[in-house]
Amino acid sequence: xxxxxxxxxxxxxxxxxxxxxxxxxxRTSVKLIDRNSRALLRFILTLGTLVTSFSIIFQLLMAYxxxxxxxxxxxxxxxxxxxxLGYGDISFVTDLGRLYSILVLLSGIIYMLVLLPFTFIExxxxxxxxxxxxxxxxxxxADEIHDHVILTFYDPxxxxxxxxxxxxxYAYVLVLPELDDVLLLNDKGINAIHGExxxxxxxxxxxxxxxxxVATTRSDIINTSVVFTARGIxxxxxxxxxxxxxxxxxxxxxxxxxxxxxxxxxxAEALARRAIGGDKLTHIVGRIDDLVIAEVDxxxxxxxxxxxxxxQRATSVSIVGFWAxxx
Numbered sequence: 001x002x003x004x005x006x007x008x009x010x011x012x013x014x015x016x017x018x019x020x021x022x023x024x025x026x027r028t029s030v031k032l033i034d035r036n037s038r039a040l041l042r043f044i045l046t047l048g049t050l051v052t053s054f055s056i057i058f059q060l061l062m063a064y065x066x067x068x069x070x071x072x073x074x075x076x077x078x079x080x081x082x083x084x085l086g087y088g089d090i091s092f093v094t095d096l097g098r099l100y101s102i103l104v105l106l107s108g109i110i111y112m113l114v115l116l117p118f119t120f121i122e123x124x125x126x127x128x129x130x131x132x133x134x135x136x137x138x139x140x141x142a143d144e145i146h147d148h149v150i151l152t153f154y155d156p157x158x159x160x161x162x163x164x165x166x167x168x169x170y171a172y173v174l175v176l177p178e179l180d181d182v183l184l185l186n187d188k189g190i191n192a193i194h195g196e197x198x199x200x201x202x203x204x205x206x207x208x209x210x211x212x213x214v215a216t217t218r219s220d221i222i223n224t225s226v227v228f229t230a231r232g233i234x235x236x237x238x239x240x241x242x243x244x245x246x247x248x249x250x251x252x253x254x255x256x257x258x259x260x261x262x263x264x265x266x267x268a269e270a271l272a273r274r275a276i277g278g279d280k281l282t283h284i285v286g287r288i289d290d291l292v293i294a295e296v297d298x299x300x301x302x303x304x305x306x307x308x309x310x311x312q313r314a315t316s317v318s319i320v321g322f323w324a325x326x327x
Contacts, residue, residue: 040123047111054078054104061097082108130179137182138193140205141173148172150206152197152216152226154185161215162190175206198225203233213238220248224255231256293320 055074062069069077069090077090081104092098141148148171151158158174165172174192176182185192195202197218208214208230214237216226223241230239240259243249249260286293298304303311312319 040119043115043119043123047116050107050111051075051078051082054082054107057100061092061094061100065092065094065097067093078104081105082112084108084113137179138186139195140193141191141207143207145171145173145207146210147212148207148210150175150203150208150211150214150230152176152214152222153218154181154190154192155217157217170212173206175202197222198229200229200233203230208237209234211237213240215240217242220244220252223257224248224251227252227255227257 055071055078058074058077059069059071062074073090080087081101084105086105092101149165151161151172151174154174154176162172162174172191174185174190175195175197176185176192177194177196179194182192182194193206195205197216203214214226214230216223216239218226220243223243227239227241230237235256238259239257240261241252241257242261242263243252244264246262249262252260284292284294298311302314306314308319308322
């Protein structure tokens with residue numbers, strides 16, 4: 001059989017074009033699934049319908065005035081009027097026609113000079129800029145990184161934790177679903193990657209199977225989702241989460257969390273120890289190389305009632321200051 005007459009006697013170039021058209025249609029259909037593309041398509045179809053309707057009404061009014069123009073001329077007049085160009089080579093001679101021209105002109109101002117630019121920016125330019133930003137954001141960590149800590153939130157608590165991890169030479173990675181935050185933190189030199197916290201692929205790319213610990217400090221609901229997701233990948237990595245509600249502690253433990261930190265309870269205990277001093281615990285507040293800076297409650301000790309010099313001679317540590325009633 002002749003190759004140009006195969007498949008229903010269609011020539012080869014027609015089959016090739018048909019195949020290309022079907023592939024193009026398939027790719028276009030996939031793109032149209034996107035919400036922005038559908039919204040932009042609806043706007044274009046609405047504008048096209050409006051232009052066509054105006055062109056048809058133009059023909060009817062011109063026939064009413066005794067003028068005759070081609071359908072192409074109708075489109076030409078409609079587009080030139082809506083775009084406020086108004087060459088003036090085609091015009092109405094009756095008041096009805098002039099009123100119609102005003103209607104088309106106002107519609108053009110609204111659609112082509114106001115809505116069209118905003119639609120273009122929202123549904124084309126901004127998604128394009130977001131895709132460019134997404135193409136340069138980090139989404140995975142190096143394969144050689146192991147025994148690291150995976151964090152899921154960036155706040156003052158995590159900031160302090162990161163400084164400690166860096167101080168003691170522990171690797172870490174911050175996983176955030178907010179694209180802009182990841183780009184900003186990367187610019188600041190913080191090791192952050194982008195990914196949804198309920199997506200197992202995110203934690204696989206974060207190396208959860210070779211991590212030393214996952215620490216999540218978000219809301220209780222998100223923390224539970226993080227624990228479920230990470231624990232579904234590996235049962236070896238230590239997972240620590242914070243809880244804001246007492247009822248969430250058991251839920252987090254059932255999800256697979258190894259340690260749940262009730263921050264409200266811990267802060268209350270710390271404040272109580274400082275106020276009462278019953279356990280005489282020393283609270284370390286900072287370190288500078290081998291120098292340890294700590295605070296301790298002096299209530300019910302031999303230091304009560306002594307001044308700075310007396311207290312300094314009575315202890316084997318350097319006293320740098322006193323706290324009296326919070327001052």
